[in-house]
Amino acid sequence: MPELRAIPVEGIGEVRPGDDIATLVLTATKRRKLEGGDVLVITHKIVSKAEGLIVPLESVRPTRNAQLWAEKFKLDPRITQTALDESHRVVKRGHGVTITETPHGFVCANSGVDASNVDGGHSVVLLPREPDRSAQNIYRALKNRLGFPVPVIISDSFGRAWREGLTEVAIGLAGMKAFRDSRGAPDPYGYKLKVTLEAVADELASMAGLACGKLTRIPACIIRGYAYQPGRGRARDLIRPADRDMFR
Amino acid sequence: MPELRAIPVEGIGEVRPGDDIATLVLTATKRRKLEGGDVLVITHKIVSKAEGLIVPLESVRPTRNAQLWAEKFKLDPRITQTALDESHRVVKRGHGVTITETPHGFVCANSGVDASNVDGGHSVVLLPREPDRSAQNIYRALKNRLGFPVPVIISDSFGRAWREGLTEVAIGLAGMKAFRDSRGAPDPYGYKLKVTLEAVADELASMAGLACGKLTRIPACIIRGYAYQPGRGRARDLIRPADRDMFR
Secondary structure, three states: OOOEEEEOOOOOOOOOOOOHHHHHHHOOOOOOOOOOOOOOEEOOOOHHHHHOOOOEHOOOEEEEEEEHHHHHHHHHHHHHOOOOOOEEEEEEEEOOOEEOOOOOOOOOHHHEOOOOHHHOOOEEEOOOOHHHHHHHHHHHHHHHHHOOOEEEEEEEEEOOOEOOOEEEEEEEEEEEEEOEOOOOOEEEOOOOOOOOEEEEHHHHHHHHHHHOOOOOOOEEEEEEEOOOOOOOOOHHHOOOOHHHOOOO | OEEEEEEOOOOOOOOOOOHHHHHHHOOOHHOOOOOOOEEEEEHHHHHHOOOOOOEHHHHHHOOOOHHHHHHHOOOOOHHHHHHOOOOOOOEEEOEEEEEEEEEOEEEEEEEOEEEOOOOOHOEOOOOOHHHHHHHHHHHHHHHHHOOOOOOOOEEHHHHHHOOEEEEEEEEEEOEEEEEEEEOOOOOOOOOOOOOOOEEEHHHHHHHHHHHHHHHHHOOEEEEOOOOOOOOOOOHHHHHHOOHHOOOO
């Protein structure tokens, strides 16, 4: 069995609206080159920034509802308002946390609105509008210039039901399947495995999160040695359809 | 920033009740030695087998309730019964899936009862009774014999609310903290980060899951290069207390 490696991509620096992520990644990996078989994991924040999805908080006018909620839990009412503006609906509210469903279908805290490390706290960053398409665009640009495919995962830190703490998950994907589907494949005893649908795109995002992480300012990571299944996977496939979701 | 590596531990082979996991791991890592700074991730199944937590299905007498449910969804009523026997309570039932809360507090499908790859389908494996203690025992035995500490994570594949597919999570832990807590630490701009509690024990379990996995028969994995925080972490800390859980 081969080793897996997570290699931080250093030197991407501050990303601004209009920047081209593929160019930034290729410049930063000049010395540590991408290879065939690699997977590239990018935090959503630089993708959102490049796409201009930055909201100056001074432009936000909180409603009375947002103000009352924010006051109760000592939150910034403008961030609360932005989270509501970015939501399709509120799933649950309690303990100072607003769990929403985003227009993409993600269920997460505050619609994924990110207030950390942005512009000294004067702005927030939103989720990409179509993160699978963003991943596809970066994947195609890299493939054109490298001459071989490198799957792209766009990641964000989400909370979970039942368990404490955040883990990195895939919110955008291109060039590989989101799952490793071993349903029906024989196990080492020759018996058929039943349902074993492993969310490998999420696990790769988590692995990258350990190597890069919030405090390091390293927004991209190369995963080397993982035998991914090429294909037209989408992070959207990782969202459980509402009619089969018992907790939505 | 250092690279992270996931190194499969090959050659552990079939585990039987009474086997000593630390000895099996040390024997299997004779050539590829454990080093200071490593973290060892072990799938719960070999721990449960060593602890004798194997139930022959012919010994299980399903109740009428279990029989009706199993019949409706074409399941084995003896496995359904074992899952109910192993549960503290049923959280939700639907779409052929029984989500239970275990006596440990884990919320997962079928109380974590594992019917795959066991004894040709004649038996199932249960979760360890006290997985943090199991991890602690392996951690201590390794430390005694190696002369340096190697944190131990016991992992299992759990489903999630809202998202499809399984990911590996930590159900037992010893020798390191379960979270990387950067609440209040300054971000790269010098501003304080708010709540960023990263469930690194779960992310390490997921990383190991990519390198080892169900079909490879490799039940242990060395993570090298991760700057873990030493301490008395427990996987129990990863369980959200019921009174703060909006989805239990």
